[in-house]
Amino acid sequence: MGKFVITKRTNGEFQFNLRAGNGQVILTSEGYTTKAACLNGVESVRINSQDDSRFDRRESSNGRPYFNLRASNGQIIGSSEMYETTSARDSGIASVKVNAPDAIIDDQTS
Incomplete structure (x- = not known):
């Protein structure tokens, strides 16, 4: 089962x-x-991860594939790591689709 791990950055911002x-x-x-x-x-990730059109499949300037997950308003709500192949990137997208809906929340800020 997946999980959302919430942490606090050194600048005081929260991220997951x-x-x-x-x-x-x-x-x-x-x-x-x-x-x-x-x-x-x-x-927003739980909801938008179930719509394949919300995944923006991209390639970095050095040719490495990655993806962004966008909300319905077009805003990026999450980004992937850089992958070696488009197949690995697509597996990452599939993993987000499977894990996000039921992932528990692990709040490490308290």
């Missing part, structure tokens, strides 16, 4: 990482100024 059942980070959020906004981001 979605981890697969094996512990690997499969999606990282932007920074949020409040924990409430971060939790809203988690809920």
Whole structure:
């Protein structure tokens, strides 16, 4: 089972990482100024991860594939790591789709 791990950055912003059942980070959020906004981001990932059109499949300037997950308003709510192949990136997207809906929340900020 996946989990959303919420942490606080050194600049005071909150962020989450979605981890697969094996512990690997499969999606990282932007920074949020409040924990409430971060939790809203988690809920947005749960919802938007079920719509394949919300996954923006990209390639970095050095040719490495990655993806962004976008909300219905177009805002990026999470980004992946850089992958070696498009097949690995697509597996990462599939993992987000499977893990996000029922992932527990592990709040490490309290």
